[in-house]
Amino acid sequence: MNKRFYITTAIDYVNGQPHLGHAYEKVIADVIARSRRSLGQDVFFLTGLDEHGQKVQQAALAEGKKPQVYCDELADVWEKFAKKLALTNDDFIRTTQPRHKEIVQASLAKVNAGGHVYKTTYEGFYSTKEETFLTEKDRRPDGTFDPSYGEVIRLKEDNYFFKLKGEQQWLIDYLEANPSFVQPDNRRNEVLGFLRNNELEDLCISRPVARLNWGIPLPFDENYVTYVWFDALVNYITVPAAQGDDTVPKALGAANSRSPAANGQLWPADVHVIGKDILKFHAVYWPIMLKALGLPLPKQIVVHGWWQKDGQKMSKTTGNVVDPIAVIDEWGLDAFRFYVLRELDIGPDGNWTDAGFRARYSAELANGLGNLVNRSLSMLKRYRNGVVPARSDELAADAAKAVAETRANLEQHQLQSALQTIWSLITRANQYVDQTAPFKLAKDPAQAKRLDEVLYNLAETCRVLAVLLWPFLPGTAEKIYAQLGVKGAPEKFASANWGGLAEGHSIGEPAPLFPRKDV
Numbered sequence: 311m312n313k314r315f316y317i318t319t320a321i322d323y324v325n326g327q328p329h330l331g332h333a334y335e336k337v338i339a340d341v342i343a344r345s346r347r348s349l350g351q352d353v354f355f356l357t358g359l360d361e362h363g364q365k366v367q368q369a370a371l372a373e374g375k376k377p378q379v380y381c382d383e384l385a386d387v388w389e390k391f392a393k394k395l396a397l398t399n400d401d402f403i404r405t406t407q408p409r410h411k412e413i414v415q416a417s418l419a420k421v422n423a424g425g426h427v428y429k430t431t432y433e434g435f436y437s438t439k440e441e442t443f444l445t446e447k448d449r450r451p452d453g454t455f456d457p458s459y460g461e462v463i464r465l466k467e468d469n470y471f472f473k474l475k476g477e478q479q480w481l482i483d484y485l486e487a488n489p490s491f492v493q494p495d496n497r498r499n500e501v502l503g504f505l506r507n508n509e510l511e512d513l514c515i516s517r518p519v520a521r522l523n524w525g526i527p528l529p530f531d532e533n534y535v536t537y538v539w540f541d542a543l544v545n546y547i548t549v550p551a552a553q554g555d556d557t558v559p560k561a562l563g564a565a566n567s568r569s570p571a572a573n574g575q576l577w578p579a580d581v582h583v584i585g586k587d588i589l590k591f592h593a594v595y596w597p598i599m600l601k602a603l604g605l606p607l608p609k610q611i612v613v614h615g616w617w618q619k620d621g622q623k624m625s626k627t628t629g630n631v632v633d634p635i636a637v638i639d640e641w642g643l644d645a646f647r648f649y650v651l652r653e654l655d656i657g658p659d660g661n662w663t664d665a666g667f668r669a670r671y672s673a674e675l676a677n678g679l680g681n682l683v684n685r686s687l688s689m690l691k692r693y694r695n696g697v698v699p700a701r702s703d704e705l706a707a708d709a710a711k712a713v714a715e716t717r718a719n720l721e722q723h724q725l726q727s728a729l730q731t732i733w734s735l736i737t738r739a740n741q742y743v744d745q746t747a748p749f750k751l752a753k754d755p756a757q758a759k760r761l762d763e764v765l766y767n768l769a770e771t772c773r774v775l776a777v778l779l780w781p782f783l784p785g786t787a788e789k790i791y792a793q794l795g796v797k798g799a800p801e802k803f804a805s806a807n808w809g810g811l812a813e814g815h816s817i818g819e820p821a822p823l824f825p826r827k828d829v
């Protein structure tokens with residue numbers, strides 16, 4: 311079976327409306343997915359929702375709804391949100407789907423049969439908010455727990471535990487031998503530091519039905535449901551199994567009910583895109599789970615930072631949130647996608663300010679890209695009736711340099727650098743307009759040939775830009791192609807090679823890409 315490039319996002323808790331942080335992560339994954347497709351790879355992109363657990367149960371209860379009804383209503387909102395962001399996901403998982411329950415139960419049965427699970431009485435502290443058991447080590451010097459844990463209660467309970475003790479050294483060795491497994495490097499060092507300085511505690515993977523019943527029943531004890539994280543992480547292998555990749559059912563000893571080889575092999579994932587707060591789950595628990603399941607590890611975990619708004623944590627209670635839908639409705643999707651990817655590299659934390667957003671919109675989108683495309687095509691229309699003159703290669707080397715650099719950036723998931731590279735070509739082309747002054751050339755019939763050259767270089771640069779921009783700003787890239795009268799979508803990186811516009815080709819109608827806003 312051929313192996314597809316398999317990329318996933320975290321699956322969001324369906325306990326509220328989508329916000330900037332969720333949108334940012336999904337856009338990162340979408341750009342990587344689109345760019346891999348553009349570069350010729352066969353890609354499968356997965357996103358979805360994490361619907362079980364206490365957070366969701368409580369949110370449903372607060373609205374007086376049954377959890378499933380509550381999830382179904384919100385899932386609709388989130389699936390529409392994925393469309394609003396123009397995500398090119400190939401599947402959308404919801405952890406309440408039967409296909410997922412089946413794989414979670416098969417996974418639990420396998421780790422249980424393999425001797426990785428035991429039952430014992432736990433007595434200690436429990437954070438209801440984080441659904442997690444806490445130990446003495448989690449106490450701060452003054453004896454209290456971090457407020458992020460919410461109310462911490464004392465609990466005595468029989469539960470099932472997944473063995474982590476003893477799994478530390480191979481994981482350290484693996485992280486050391488595979489420097490690109492967790493990226494960026496500071497996140498990899500964080501995981502290594504954690505593993506070197508702490509002894510892993512076994513992970514409680516059950517919750518008694520009497521306390522929490524919104525979850526997947528343990529296949530070997532119906533009095534318990536599965537801990538939400540053990541359930542959620544499995545989503546990454548549920549979908550390969552559901553898509554006919556037999557790697558997963560073979561490892562789990564489960565029946566493969568789908569026609570194999572129909573869609574190619576997905577597992578192991580090539581990239582898990584996640585936020586910094588859930589690194590331990592992905593870089594420590596998940597690899598250990600996979601090893602116990604007899605499955606290979608994902609190739610890479612790409613960890614992004616967190617957004618703040620105006621230097622403060624975003625919080626529903628204070629109203630300090632960025633609503634991506636409102637931004638998109640006012641400014642357009644591509645303006646949103648551009649700002650989050652250009653402003654914040656994958657890794658550090660970022661800060662959203664409305665002033666910063668407007669400044670980038672106006673300088674880089676309206677005056678930079680928009681102005682270049684609009685004046686290039688308007689002049690071609692006005693001076694040459696929209697007919698492309700003979701090929702000229704004056705900007706070919708600049709374009710080729712941008713193409714090569716963008717390709718290298720995309721292969722390394724350096725999305726911010728790719729945008730900087732693309733904008734250097736935009737700046738170069740805008741300077742070229744100022745230097746060659748086609749509006750002056752047009753007044754002198756003796757300069758007709760020179761004007762032809764300038765107009766060709768500008769129109770062809772716009773076409774190359776459409777191809778480079780497509781993974782980031784798909785709507786804008788498609789508009790540029792349409793205004794150039796080029797058929798199809800600018801979705802194949804190979805067509806960024808110079809010389810695509812043929813002499814005699816008639817372009818379409820120029821129109822502003824990013825209307826200026828007087829704000």
Ligand code: MSP
Pocket residue numbers: 319320321322323330331332334335360542543545583584585586587588615616617618624
């Ligand atoms: N359900 C779990 C993930 C399970 S993955 C097997 C979860 N959900 S979440 O809704 O709380 O977060 C989903 C993703 O959004 C996480 O990767 C998280 O880091 C990201 N973000 C949530 N708030 C964010 C910001 N303010 N900024 C950037 N990303 C943030 O965790």
